[in-house]
Amino acid sequence: MIEVRNLTKRYGDNLALDNISFSISSGKVYGLLGPNGAGKTTTMNIITGCLAATTGSVTVGGHDIFEEPLPAKRHIGYLPEVPPLYTDMTPFEYLGFVAMAKRVEYEAVLRQVREVMEVTQLEEVRDRLIRNLSKGYRQRVGIAQTMLGNPDVIILDEPTVGLDPKQIIEIRDLIRRLGEMKTVILSSHILAEVTEVCERVLIIHRGKIVADDSLENLNCLAGGANRLHIAVKAGESVVLSALEGVPGILEYEVLKSGEAGACELMLSVDKSADPREAIFFAMADRRCPIITMELKKSTLESVFLSLTADAADEYAGADSEDEDYDDDDDDNVDDDDDEFDMGEEEDE
Amino acid sequence: MIAVFTRELKSYMNNMTGHVFIAFLLLFFGVCVTVYNLFLGMASFRFAVEITGIAFLVIVPIITMRSLAKDRANLTDNHLFSLPLKVSEIIIGKFLATALVLLIPTGVMMLYPLILSAYGTMHYASSYSAILSLFLLGLALISIGMFISSLTESQVIAAVISFGTLLFLLILPLLIALVPKDALVSFLCLVALSFILAAIVWKLTQSINAGMIAAVLQVVPLCALYYFKKPMFEGLFHKIMTGLSLYDRFYALNSGVFDIGSVVYLLSVTVFFLFISVQSLETRRWS
Numbered sequence: 001m002i003e004v005r006n007l008t009k010r011y012g013d014n015l016a017l018d019n020i021s022f023s024i025s026s027g028k029v030y031g032l033l034g035p036n037g038a039g040k041t042t043t044m045n046i047i048t049g050c051l052a053a054t055t056g057s058v059t060v061g062g063h064d065i066f067e068e069p070l071p072a073k074r075h076i077g078y079l080p081e082v083p084p085l086y087t088d089m090t091p092f093e094y095l096g097f098v099a100m101a102k103r104v105e106y107e108a109v110l111r112q113v114r115e116v117m118e119v120t121q122l123e124e125v126r127d128r129l130i131r132n133l134s135k136g137y138r139q140r141v142g143i144a145q146t147m148l149g150n151p152d153v154i155i156l157d158e159p160t161v162g163l164d165p166k167q168i169i170e171i172r173d174l175i176r177r178l179g180e181m182k183t184v185i186l187s188s189h190i191l192a193e194v195t196e197v198c199e200r201v202l203i204i205h206r207g208k209i210v211a212d213d214s215l216e217n218l219n220c221l222a223g224g225a226n227r228l229h230i231a232v233k234a235g236e237s238v239v240l241s242a243l244e245g246v247p248g249i250l251e252y253e254v255l256k257s258g259e260a261g262a263c264e265l266m267l268s269v270d271k272s273a274d275p276r277e278a279i280f281f282a283m284a285d286r287r288c289p290i291i292t293m294e295l296k297k298s299t300l301e302s303v304f305l306s307l308t309a310d311a312a313d314e315y316a317g318a319d320s321e322d323e324d325y326d327d328d329d330d331d332n333v334d335d336d337d338d339e340f341d342m343g344e345e346e347d348e
Numbered sequence: 349m350i351a352v353f354t355r356e357l358k359s360y361m362n363n364m365t366g367h368v369f370i371a372f373l374l375l376f377f378g379v380c381v382t383v384y385n386l387f388l389g390m391a392s393f394r395f396a397v398e399i400t401g402i403a404f405l406v407i408v409p410i411i412t413m414r415s416l417a418k419d420r421a422n423l424t425d426n427h428l429f430s431l432p433l434k435v436s437e438i439i440i441g442k443f444l445a446t447a448l449v450l451l452i453p454t455g456v457m458m459l460y461p462l463i464l465s466a467y468g469t470m471h472y473a474s475s476y477s478a479i480l481s482l483f484l485l486g487l488a489l490i491s492i493g494m495f496i497s498s499l500t501e502s503q504v505i506a507a508v509i510s511f512g513t514l515l516f517l518l519i520l521p522l523l524i525a526l527v528p529k530d531a532l533v534s535f536l537c538l539v540a541l542s543f544i545l546a547a548i549v550w551k552l553t554q555s556i557n558a559g560m561i562a563a564v565l566q567v568v569p570l571c572a573l574y575y576f577k578k579p580m581f582e583g584l585f586h587k588i589m590t591g592l593s594l595y596d597r598f599y600a601l602n603s604g605v606f607d608i609g610s611v612v613y614l615l616s617v618t619v620f621f622l623f624i625s626v627q628s629l630e631t632r633r634w635s
Contacts (some may be wrong), residue, residue: 048430073432084427086355088362100351101431229545246416 001026001075001153001183007056008040009207016042018207019056026152026290029179031198031215032187038206040187044157047185048078056289061152074102077146081157083138086129091122091141094130095148102149112148120144120174136167145172153183161191176281191301201300201306210307216304227296229265230279235286236263242282248273252318262291269295351440352433359450368450371413373453376403381460391471393461397478397602401595404489405518409510411449412493413503415442416625420501429633441624443494450486454479472545472606481601484614488594489514491621498628521596523588531581536575538585542566552627 002024009017017039018117032040045051047058049072058065063072086094095113104112120140125133130141139159146154159175160168175197178184181304188194194215196200201218203211211218232239236254243249248270255264269275276293283290296317360366379584419425430440461475492513497506527533543563552561574581590596594617597610 045426050426050429050633068432070432073430076430078427078430080423080426080430082423084422084424086359086422086424088353088359093358097351097355098431100354102435116530194486 001056001061002185003059004043004047005057005059007046008054009039009046009051010054016207017046017053020204020207020209021056022202022209022212024183024185025152026183028183028184028200029175029198030185031192031194031201032185032204033223033304034187034189034192034195034204036189038204040189040204041157042207043204044078044185044187048076048155049073050080051079057293060173071223074149075152076152077148079142079154079156079159081144081161083142085141088102088129090127090129091133091137091144092126095145098145099148104149110148116147119147119177134167136163136170139163139167139171142169142172143171143178147178147182151182153185154178155185157187158189159186160188160190164271168193173272191304195300196287203304204304205308211303215300218300226269228269228276228279229292229294229296230266230267230290231257231259231262231264231292232283232288233259233262233292234283234286238286238288239263239265239283242286242288243279244266246275246278246282248275248278259291264292295323349433349437349441349444352428352438353445356442360411360445360449365411365414369449370453372407373400373403373450374456376400376458377453377457381464385464386544389468390519391403391468392604393475393478394427394602394604397482398599399604400622401482401598402518404486405511405514408489408493408514410488411446412490412497412510413507414497415446415504416498416629417500417506421503425629435629436626437535439494439622439629443491443622446490446494449485450490453487454483456607457482471604473606477604477606478602479562481598484601484618485594486597488614488617488621489517491516491618491625494569495621495625495628498625500603517594520589520593521599524593527576527586527589529583529586531574531578531584534581534585537568538570538581538588539567541572541585552624552631554631 004023005021007017007020008015020039020043032043034040038227042051046053047065048062052066058074058327061075065072075164086097089097092113095116096109099109099112117126120143121138122137122144125137130138133141143154143156143159146156156175160171162331165173172193173183175186179197179199186194186198197214201211202209223233240252243252243265250268250270255266257264267275274295276295279293280290360369362519377396380399381393384390384395385393416425419428429435457479461472463469464470465472493506493510496510496513497503500506500509527537541552545566546559546563549562550556553559591613594614597607597613600607601610601614
């Protein structure tokens with residue numbers, strides 16, 4: 001459906017996309033995953049013809065987006081990160097405008113607008129001005145307009161950013177329903193979202209594709225280790241000697257303890273073995289009370305972190321041009337971590 | 349194109365802008381007609397139209413400032429680019445909507461000669477040619493305003509720059525009259541003008557080489573001509589600028605002489621600025 005070949009985009013000296021190639025086949029939900037500033041939006045803007053590439057080609061439904069923009073764009077419905085709405089119109093008027101701009105036949109405009117309003121449940125606000133709608137409704141209007149003109153591919157740039165948890169669930173449901181009808185490409189820096197709705201994942205980092213695989217395969221890539229967080233009320237040496245006899249612990253890291261007199265550890269444990277019981281009895285034998293024990297299953301998060309960290313190492317020796325990137329990423333690591341904590345880790 | 353046109357028109361009519369533009373233009377023209385034609389009993393629309401042309405200075409920036417700048421600020425421009433629309437269709441759709449907003453008061457003005465004919469003899473040809481000149485001047489100024497709006501994402505900046513540009517165009521006939529007519533001054537002014545044009549080429553193409561070539565291509569022939577045919581330069585700058593000045597063309601057209609050259613010139617300016625607005629949006633996509 002979409003073929004991206006050797007795409008490079010430079011903003012002045014800044015290399016935003018570095019020779020990326022991938023293809024999107026029809027009928028799946030694709031996740032384009034990457035930290036902020038990785039090049040997700042740039043990629044989407046180029047695929048949809050909003051932005052010209054420095055080099056490389058994009059074909060959509062067999063039409064080159066630069067050579068034959070009009071037929072290529074008819075295959076695409078695009079929702080940019082900020083919903084492109086005219087706040088002085090009602091959803092009904094706005095959808096009518098987009099349908100006409102997409103050259104939907106005159107008789108079909110009304111029918112299609114009604115259809116997409118039904119799918120996105122917008123009927124109740126159809127005659128209210130968009131400026132008076134909540135962010136969730138605006139996002140729905142944005143998604144509704146992508147479906148007009150019956151495109152084969154729907155491209156959504158961070159569709160759940162800035163919504164409250166209930167709205168996020170609604171929008172994800174909507175995307176899942178869309179995925180049953182069409183090919184959907186969804187960009188996100190939220191892992192939980194991708195895990196929940198996507199079948200195939202492209203991980204992009206610093207303008208490069210670092211992974212392009214199905215979700216299951218990526219989960220297998222996560223390797224054989226889970227992480228176990230424990231806090232024990234005892235001295236460090238006592239705890240470590242107690243753990244020596246426990247099988248299945250691959251390595252450990254002593255954390256700075258939040259509680260006085262307690263020793264906190266992050267253990268890396270074999271996926272096949274669950275050493276929690278053994279740890280409990282080992283500590284009980286020494287009369288050391290365990291105050292926290294939490295198993296964190298390895299998932300896409302670790303794949304993501306390891307892939308993006310590897311890429312970072314490759315760049316470690318690169319020239320000063322990349323330092324801007326480093327700064328950006330440092331800022332964003334905090335954001336990303338928060339998202340992971342909320343959504344991704346499966347606590348047991 | 350029709351989609352963009354309808355949307356823009358609705359937007360003008362849903363907001364105050366379109367109404368304010370129409371009301372202000374009609375009010376201004378009405379006052380002028382009352383003063384010149386009713387109180388002073390003139391048979392010509394010339395003065396009423398001339399003064400209304402000056403009012404464009406204020407109202408054209410109001411109506412054009414948002415046309416492209418707002419799209420950029422709201423990030424709706426990217427969405428327009430992702431729709432199966434050509435950039436030229438976006439620009440023409442927006443321009444036609446604005447032109448229609450100008451056509452409404454012009455249509456009302458067309459009734460004035462008919463009403464006034466009840467009180468005396470009206471010279472219809474010159475009256476309608478004066479109203480036509482006002483409409484054509486309006487179109488040219490609107491396309492200039494749209495181009496300026498395509499350069500920035502701030503409506504305020506677009507409005508201020510448009511106002512400044514229109515003010516400059518308005519006083520251009522006076523400025524031209526101040527320039528001495530001797531050959532050397534003409535030559536120097538033309539050289540300065542060539543450099544300004546070259547700078548615009550440089551800015552638009554973002555290539556300093558293109559700018560240099562443009563400068564050389566203009567300045568070298570000028571120097572050669574000045575060296576060999578100095579008398580030609582007597583009053584040349586004066587002549588060129590009067591030919592280029594929009595308001596001079598407008599005054600010529602509403603003075604009762606239907607000068608087809610001026611009509612063509614005003615329309616060409618309109619098309620030229622629409623064309624460079626398209627280029628300006630395209631450059632933004634490629635940068």
